[in-house]
Amino acid sequence: MQSEVSFNQIRARAPLRLGFAGGGTDISPFSDRYGGFVLNAAIDRYAHAAITPRDDGRVELLAADGKVSWNGRTGEALPSMEGLELHAGVYNRFAREFGDRKPLSISIETHCDAPPGSGLGSSSTLVVALVQALGEYLGAPLSAHENARLAYEIERGDLGFAGGKQDHYTAAFGGLNFMEFYADRVIVNPLPIRQKLRAELESSLLLVYTAVRRPSARLMHEQVQNVSRGDQNALRAMHVLKAEAVTMKRAILNGDFDGLVTAMQTSWAAKKRVANGISNPRIDELYEVAMKAGARAGKVSGAGGGGFMMFIVDPLKRKRVMNCLQELAEYVSTCRFVERGVLSWKVM
Numbered sequence: 001m002q003s004e005v006s007f008n009q010i011r012a013r014a015p016l017r018l019g020f021a022g023g024g025t026d027i028s029p030f031s032d033r034y035g036g037f038v039l040n041a042a043i044d045r046y047a048h049a050a051i052t053p054r055d056d057g058r059v060e061l062l063a064a065d066g067k068v069s070w071n072g073r074t075g076e077a078l079p080s081m082e083g084l085e086l087h088a089g090v091y092n093r094f095a096r097e098f099g100d101r102k103p104l105s106i107s108i109e110t111h112c113d114a115p116p117g118s119g120l121g122s123s124s125t126l127v128v129a130l131v132q133a134l135g136e137y138l139g140a141p142l143s144a145h146e147n148a149r150l151a152y153e154i155e156r157g158d159l160g161f162a163g164g165k166q167d168h169y170t171a172a173f174g175g176l177n178f179m180e181f182y183a184d185r186v187i188v189n190p191l192p193i194r195q196k197l198r199a200e201l202e203s204s205l206l207l208v209y210t211a212v213r214r215p216s217a218r219l220m221h222e223q224v225q226n227v228s229r230g231d232q233n234a235l236r237a238m239h240v241l242k243a244e245a246v247t248m249k250r251a252i253l254n255g256d257f258d259g260l261v262t263a264m265q266t267s268w269a270a271k272k273r274v275a276n277g278i279s280n281p282r283i284d285e286l287y288e289v290a291m292k293a294g295a296r297a298g299k300v301s302g303a304g305g306g307g308f309m310m311f312i313v314d315p316l317k318r319k320r321v322m323n324c325l326q327e328l329a330e331y332v333s334t335c336r337f338v339e340r341g342v343l344s345w346k347v348m
Contacts (some may be wrong), residue, residue, distance in 0.1 A: 007346040008052070009052045009343065010050065010137045010343055010344060010346055011048070011049070011347060012048070012049045012050075012053040012129045012132040012343065012345075013342070013343060014046060014047050014126075014128040014129040014132065014172070014342035014343075015042035015046055015171060015340070016045040016046065016047065016113065016118075016120040016121055016122060016171070017040045017041060017043060017120060018039065018310055019040045019121075019125035019247055020040055020260075020264065021038070021039045021239065021241065021245040021248040021263055021264065022037045022038035022179075022241050022242055022244065023038060023040075023166065023271070023301075023303075024036075024037055024164070024238065024271070024274055025037060025238055026164035026166045026179070027163065027165075028224075029224065030137070030163075030223075030226055030227045031164070031167065031181040031183070032183035033227075034238075034336055035180065035182050036181035036182075037178065037180055037181075037242045037246055038179070038245055039179075039191075039245045040166055040176075040336065041170075041177070042171070042175055042176075043335045044335055044337075045114055045335065046129075046337045047113070047125040047129045048108070048111050048112065048113075048129060049108065049110045049125040049133040050107075050133065051106050051107070051108055051131070051136075051137045052107040053106055053137075054105040054106055054107055055062065056105065057073060057074055057105050058072065058073055058074065059104065060107040060108070061078070061084045061087040061088065061107075062107070062108070062110070063110055063111075064109060064110065065112055065116075066083040066218045068082070068083035068084055070084055074103030074105050075184060078091055078092055085159055085161075086110075086130065087102075087108050087110065090106065090127060090134060092132045093107065093153075093158060094131075094138065098135075098140045105336075106137070108130070110128055112125075117306065118209070118301075118302070118308050119302025119303065119304075119307025120301055120302065120307070121166070123155070123167075124152075124168050125156045125167060125171040125319055127168070127170055128147055128151045128172050129171070131151045132343070136344040136345075138288070139309045142257045144169075144341055145343050147172045148165070148168040148171070148172040148173070149169045149186075151172070151322060153215060155168070155316045162217050162221060163220060163309055164181070165181055169186060171341060174340045174342075175191075175269075175339045176191045176193055176198075177190055179251045185320065191252055191253065194255050197255050197257060200257055200315070200338060202336050204314065204334070205310060205311070205312065205313075205334060205335055206312075206318065206321060206322060206325070206333070207308050207310055207332070208308065208310075208311065208329050208331070209302075209307075209308055209332075210286060210306050210309060211306075212281060212283075212307070217225070218277070219278060219304055223274055226275065233273055234273065237274045240266065240267075241267055241270050241271060241274070244263045244267040247263045247266075248263040248264070259309075262297075263295040263296045264273035264298075264299060266298045267299060268297070268298065268299035271300070274304075276303050279304065281306075283306070283309065285328065286325065286328060286329065287307055287309070289324050289325060290311050290324070291320055293317070293321040293323075294321050295311040295312065295317075296312050296313060296314065297311065297312045298311040320325070320332075
């Protein structure tokens with residue numbers, strides 16, 4: 001229940017993620033039937049949300065990235081509007097379950113450090129930030145597990161967007177994690193990475209934006225269909241992805257950087273067999289240029305087809321690889337891991 005407002009604004013942010021291994025095994029029906037394993041890390045890119053109280057009986061939604069806005073009266077469920085589906089979905093769930101049957105007259109504004117379809121989990125991470133902000137606003141704080149579960153229910157259930165669960169849990173928990181996905185539960189295992197291995201991995205990472213919007217809904221639909229009908233090639237590839245997440249976890253726990261690189265190489269080869277279109281000529285071109293310039297391993301982050309690619313590079317060769325990639329891509333960057341998951345705070 002909302003208490004008397006004693007602040008000017010609630011702000012929240014949640015970290016985006018890099019998927020190192022096992023991506024796709026967190027999607028039903030594979031995770032429900034076989035269990036899914038994913039190894040990923042929260043990085044220093046964020047989805048941001050802000051809630052501002054209003055006293056005029058109206059609701060305002062604003063997505064600064066897409067320059068999309070809406071303003072209307074409270075009292076009814078908000079309509080689903082292109083570019084504002086996530087905002088309306090989170091508002092409607094909270095108004096229904098936590099609003100004490102009172103209209104929520106607020107402004108909701110968001111922006112993200114990566115575009116939709118980035119492969120960094122931006123849409124799901126934005127839902128986690130919105131859930132955190134509205135929970136704080138209504139005096140209904142949520143644990144990391146509660147936030148991730150509710151964000152997943154809203155995005156996948158209420159709104160019907162296809163996808164898995166890893167993005168919500170990474171955004172809520174932060175850190176470097178080995179996650180287990182089953183039909184009835186999710187287990188988040190933080191990995192105690194050695195400081196020297198963490199420094200080596202961060203010094204070796206490169207992010208490259210392909211400038212291709214991912215056809216993620218189609219790819220995920222094909223993956224689901226392949227699993228549902230028992231396509232053996234796709235299923236074998238999915239089990240390799242799951243196994244390589246375990247292999248990479250062991251490499252990290254043992255401080256085995258070469259083993260981590262090999263696991264990523266194997267994972268990318270398997271990922272391309274899960275569905276058609278996970279790779280394409282643009283992705284292949286960037287991959288070949290990076291590898292010829294000195295990269296040791298690379299893959300797309302996310303469902304595939306576009307968005308961001310990630311590469312592991314010898315730190316002494318990283319600048320050379322960056323220079324080569326910058327001739328083909330507008331955005332080439334480094335990144336760091338972050339331990340903190342979603343966070344909200346009041347602005348007085």
